[in-house]
Amino acid sequence: MTKKKVLVTGGAGFIGGNFVQYMINNYPQYEIYNVDLLTYAGDLMKHHNVENYENYHFIKADIADRDKIMPLFEKEKFDYVVHFAAESHVDRSIADPEIFVRTNVLGTQVLLDAAKQINVLKFVHVSTDEVYGELDFDPTTFFTEETPLQPNSPYSASKAASDFLVRAYHETYGMPVNITRCSNNYGPFHFPEKLIPLTISRVLNNQKVPVYGDGKNIRDWLHVIDHCAAIDLVLHEGVDGNVYNIGGHNERTNLEVVRTIISALGKSESLIEFVEDRLGHDKRYAIDPTKLEKLGWKPTYTFETGIEQTIQWYLDNKDWWEQIISGEYQTYFQKHYSFN
Known part of the structure; x- marks a missing residue:
């Protein structure tokens, strides 16, 4: 296999970080470039084991900074771009939509311009099932690649806009692109404000676990390593211009997820505290990955094997998440859930 240069944007984040590790482990002949701004959800601790590898390169940069991104592409002549970098937390998008538009829409457009300039071999845009809106509770209905986009939060609206930009660059300029839309990810290095790691960390500290509304909202859970393998396949085998949905067929209510974690850790369900529902909270997501x-x-x-592995990872890596949940993050948590 010929040597390729792969740019991973957002490679200090959760999914992007796991993908960087996945690519280094599976394609040692590739040059892996990690571009990340290192905002609140990004850290390089997860890459301490590869930071001295000759084929791993980190560049701190804002993807919306055209003056930085365009020269970088001209210099390195990347073969592949796998674009994870995004603001991704729905609650934060409700509080401050503007930064989501800047990063997710304008940042994507800058990357597309840069990729077009050097004629990349493939641009993979990593999106989300949230762009489809919501499903009802009928277990026979699923999102397919033909489902109309009906985003319901500023976050999902910004991702839908970036999806349309990627599609337009394929249709207008013939750029070789793929769009992937995944269900909810979980696994190692998941930032502690998201449901599963938040629940694990708070249960381990015997703290109340906030559950929005009645907890009956349903999500389809996908282990991050399965997601990485899917993106790898799309990068190398995906048909140009196509969208691919990535889902795990692991539907659970939020309350079921929380109860599973509490039970696995041998704690009491008295730790559950129902809080005011999120604005525009989608009922159900479920993907058809056919x-x-x-x-x-x-x-x-499976969800059973994946959640067991994930809980064990958080037990084994307390140093990583304990330093994250201190300081600024605590202020954010109190603001959004109204308790400590």
Whole structure:
């Protein structure tokens, strides 16, 4: 296999960080470039084991900074771009939509311009199932690649806008692109404000676990390593211009997820505290991944095996998440959930 230069944007974040590790482990002949601004959810601790590798390169940069991004592409002549970098937390988008538009829309457009300038071999845009809006509770209904986009939060609206930009660059300029839309990810290095790591960390500290509304909102859970394998397949085998949905067929209510974690850690469900529901809280997400499965992908984790592995990872890596949940993050948590 020929040597390629792969740019991973947002490679200090949760999914992007796992993808950087995945690519280094599976493609040692590739040059992996990690571009990240290192905002609140990004850290380089997860890459301490590869930071001295000759084929790993970190560049701190804002993807919306055209004066930095365009020269970088001209200099390095990347073959592949895998674009994770995004503001991704719905609650934060409700509080401050503008930064989501800047990063998710304008940042994507800058990357597309830079990729077009050097004729990249493939631009993979990592999106979300949230762009489809919500499903009802009918277990026979699923999002497919043909489902109309109906985003319901500033976050998902900004991701839908970036999806449309990527599609337009393919249709207008012939750029070789793919868009992937995944269900909720979980696994190692998940930032502690998201449901699963938040629950694990608070249960371990015998703190109340906030559950929005009645806890009956349903999500389809996908282990991050299964997601990385799917993106790898799309990068190398995806048909140009196509969208691929990535889902794990692991639907659970939020309350079921919280109860599973509490039970696994041997704690009491008295730690659950129902809080005022999130604005515009989508009822259910569920993905039909048939198209990607026909390309050759299958998830390897069930929710049962994946959540067990994830809980154990958080038990084994307290140093990582304990330093994150101190300081500024505590202020954010109190603001959004109104208790400590």
